[in-house]
Structures are given as structure tokens and as C-alpha cells.
Amino acid sequence: MQDHFNRERHSMHVLSALYTGTIQISKLKTDIVIMKKEIFKIIRELGIKIQGLSSSELNRDQLICQLFEQLEQTVNSDVDSKLDTCETMALTLCNNLERVSDKHVELVNRCRNMEDEIDSSVLRINALEHMLRVREEMIIDLEQKWMDNSPLVSYNGVFIWKFTDFSRKQQEAQGRNVSHYSTPFFTSPFGYKMCARLYPNGDGMGKGTHMSLFFVVMKGEYDALQEWPFKQRVTFCLLNQERGSHVVDSFQPDPTSSSFLRPQNNMNVASGCPLFVRLDALVSPDNGLLKDDTILLKIIVDRKDLHDPGSPN
Known part of the structure; x- marks a missing residue:
């Protein structure tokens, strides 16, 4: 598992996900800046309209209420739009995280299965090595018995x-x-x-x-x-x-x-x-x-x- 996290391929996937998230956040920041500019623009227009209250047919209170209602509608519309965008981005990120989590669980399970297979293989190898040692000892013993009983044995050096x-x-x-x-x-x-x-x-x-x-x-x-x-x-x-x-x-x-x-x-x-x-x-x-x-x-x-x-x- 440690080898997997150290691989370049895994690192590139993580960097790609972070890069995508960074781009989306940067875009959201840009949208918020634009929203602020629009709000400031509405406030300036509101100031201009307030200055012209004396020439308006509506009384001052009615005009102010009307302007604030207009401002509220504009801001709410922009905020709702941006909230929808944020929710979409959050949902996408959650889905990506779930997929990464599922892959991580799958990788952990595979590693555990591999460890079990390795342990089983080690046991089989140890058993085979023991069997080989026993057989080698048997072969040496048989060869020794044959040599000891061979008619070609020399007793003069x-x-x-x-x-x-x-x-x-x-x-x-x-x-x-x-x-x-x-x-x-x-x-x-x-x-x-x-x-x-x-x-x-x-x-x-x-x-x-x-x-x-x-x-x-x-x-x-x-x-x-x-x-x-x-x-x-x-x-x-x-x-x-x-x-x-x-x-x-x-x-x-x-x-x-x-x-x-x-x-x-x-x-x-x-x-x-x-x-x-x-x-x-x-x-x-x-x-x-x-x-x-x-x-x-x-x-x-x-x-x-x-x-x-x-x-x-």
C-alpha cells in the first residue's frame, strides 16, 4: 500500500484532483468579485435615485422601499445562482471523494489478499525446503551405504x-x-x-x-x-x-x-x-x-x- 501511495501515477491523480478543485475555487472567487461589483453598482444607482427624490412623484419612504426591494431581488437572484453553482461543485467533489474512498478500500482489500497469498506461499516454500532437506539427507545416507558396501573399496591408502x-x-x-x-x-x-x-x-x-x-x-x-x-x-x-x-x-x-x-x-x-x-x-x-x-x-x-x-x- 505504501508503494502504491509513493507511485508517480497515484501522485499525478491526486495533483489532478487538487488542480481541478483549485480552478473551480478560483472561478468561484472571480464570480464573487463580479457579484460585489454588481452590488456596488446597484448601491451607486440607489444613491443617484435618492438624490433625485425631490423630483419624484413618489414620497421618499415609498421610493426607498421600492429601491431596496429591487436591490433585494437582484442580490437574491445572484446569490441563488452562485449557491446553485457551489452546491454543484460540492456534489461533484463529494462524488470524487467517494470514488477515491472506494478505490482506497478496494486497494486495502487487495493488499490484504496479497499478504494472505504471500503468507500461504511462504508456508508452502518452507514445507518444500524441509522436504528437500529430508530427501537430500536420505540420498546422502543411501549413497554412503552404497559406498561403504562397494566391492571397490581400497584398504591400502x-x-x-x-x-x-x-x-x-x-x-x-x-x-x-x-x-x-x-x-x-x-x-x-x-x-x-x-x-x-x-x-x-x-x-x-x-x-x-x-x-x-x-x-x-x-x-x-x-x-x-x-x-x-x-x-x-x-x-x-x-x-x-x-x-x-x-x-x-x-x-x-x-x-x-x-x-x-x-x-x-x-x-x-x-x-x-x-x-x-x-x-x-x-x-x-x-x-x-x-x-x-x-x-x-x-x-x-x-x-x-x-x-x-x-x-x-
């Missing part, structure tokens, strides 16, 4: 991820922050639980120009037996499928980062290489990195000096 349909997934990720998680793998059957997270269209500094690859420490069943924070060196390899050079990058975990502390939730914040490989180099047919729309990623976790909770010692 080395994992090879076959990532198919790269072109489609990279295109789907454009304009959105879409990522994909690998199957979990372990440093040993009772060791750290980990996975990789891939952004086909890049993330952070690499968004839109690079493929980003990250390492994720996951919550495992035997975390109480591990040493924290996680300190093992991580190496990423994008394997060349035509016996050419691989793309290799590695990093040493920062022991002060929350990404390598003991997980309190399902997984820690991913950490790794936002600028792992340029997209133009990756998709180039001469590099041998992308073949049959598939890439092969190798993740190696250094197990040197790593205590194995499952060993006899």
Missing part, C-alpha cells in the same frame, strides 16, 4: 577413481557449485576413512577455468584408534591414458586446520587443489587425459610412519 561422463557433468556444473564424491577408501582395514571430492567446473579460485580436486577425512568406525590430527601426505594424480605425462600435485596436511582434526560429523571440510588442472588442457584431445569422456584419478595417502591399529604390535 591408494584409490583409483574412474570418473565417467565428464563432459556432461562439467556442463551441468556450470553456473552451479556441483561436486561429486568418490567411494570411501582406507589406509588399512582399521585405519583412516577418506574420500575425494571433485568439482568438474572448478571451485573457488579455479571456478570456470580449472578442475578442482580435494581430499576429505571422513568419520570412521575406528577413529578412536587413530592419531589426530591427520598428518599423512596426500598425492593427486590425473593419469594419462595414452602413456603420456600424468598431472601430479600433492600437499602436506596442516595440523592446525579443522579439515584434519578428528571428524565430529560425517565428514570434515574438504582440502586440496582448487587449481588442479586447467579445463582447456584436460579436454584437449592431444593430452590423453580425457578418453572416451572418462578421466582416471589416483589418490595416494602416504602410510610411512603410520601406526596400523590392526597390526599385532
Whole structure:
């Protein structure tokens, strides 16, 4: 409603009504001035006639009464005419005000209906958002169960991820922050639980120009037996499928980062290489990195000096 009153169109209607009323009032003032002039003219004529009373056949009292009767008739006629004009103007203004009032009531009712519709829409949106969150949690839970039971699970700290349909997934990720998680793998059957997270269209500094690859420490069943924070060196390899050079990058975990502390939730914040490989180099047919729309990623976790909770010692 406030927006409606602030609109130029509403202001122009109000100004137009005021302008019309001002013109009518100005005209009425002009008519009153003319009426005054006519009255003054009659008074002057009356004075002239009074001066000639001595030559009149009527006596003075009769003549004065006659003149005042004539003045009264003239004034009454002019006043009645002006009153009719004022009544017409007042009636017109009242009708305009009634129309404006009706429009105002209609606008208020429409605003209330819109508010009710907005409240109803907000409730529906909140319900849909809640449903989406529940379904996302169900999907994540199902994916996690599938990954945990996958026969491709590695228990030696080395994992090879076959990532198919790269072109489609990279295109789907454009304009959105879409990522994909690998199957979990372990440093040993009772060791750290980990996975990789891939952004086909890049993330952070690499968004839109690079493929980003990250390492994720996951919550495992035997975390109480591990040493924290996680300190093992991580190496990423994008394997060349035509016996050419691989793309290799590695990093040493920062022991002060929350990404390598003991997980309190399902997984820690991913950490790794936002600028792992340029997209133009990756998709180039001469590099041998992308073949049959598939890439092969190798993740190696250094197990040197790593205590194995499952060993006899």
C-alpha cells in the first residue's frame, strides 16, 4: 500500500484532483468579485435615485422601499445562482471523494489478499525446503551405504577413481557449485576413512577455468584408534591414458586446520587443489587425459610412519 501511495501515477491523480478543485475555487472567487461589483453598482444607482427624490412623484419612504426591494431581488437572484453553482461543485467533489474512498478500500482489500497469498506461499516454500532437506539427507545416507558396501573399496591408502561422463557433468556444473564424491577408501582395514571430492567446473579460485580436486577425512568406525590430527601426505594424480605425462600435485596436511582434526560429523571440510588442472588442457584431445569422456584419478595417502591399529604390535 505504501508503494502504491509513493507511485508517480497515484501522485499525478491526486495533483489532478487538487488542480481541478483549485480552478473551480478560483472561478468561484472571480464570480464573487463580479457579484460585489454588481452590488456596488446597484448601491451607486440607489444613491443617484435618492438624490433625485425631490423630483419624484413618489414620497421618499415609498421610493426607498421600492429601491431596496429591487436591490433585494437582484442580490437574491445572484446569490441563488452562485449557491446553485457551489452546491454543484460540492456534489461533484463529494462524488470524487467517494470514488477515491472506494478505490482506497478496494486497494486495502487487495493488499490484504496479497499478504494472505504471500503468507500461504511462504508456508508452502518452507514445507518444500524441509522436504528437500529430508530427501537430500536420505540420498546422502543411501549413497554412503552404497559406498561403504562397494566391492571397490581400497584398504591400502591408494584409490583409483574412474570418473565417467565428464563432459556432461562439467556442463551441468556450470553456473552451479556441483561436486561429486568418490567411494570411501582406507589406509588399512582399521585405519583412516577418506574420500575425494571433485568439482568438474572448478571451485573457488579455479571456478570456470580449472578442475578442482580435494581430499576429505571422513568419520570412521575406528577413529578412536587413530592419531589426530591427520598428518599423512596426500598425492593427486590425473593419469594419462595414452602413456603420456600424468598431472601430479600433492600437499602436506596442516595440523592446525579443522579439515584434519578428528571428524565430529560425517565428514570434515574438504582440502586440496582448487587449481588442479586447467579445463582447456584436460579436454584437449592431444593430452590423453580425457578418453572416451572418462578421466582416471589416483589418490595416494602416504602410510610411512603410520601406526596400523590392526597390526599385532
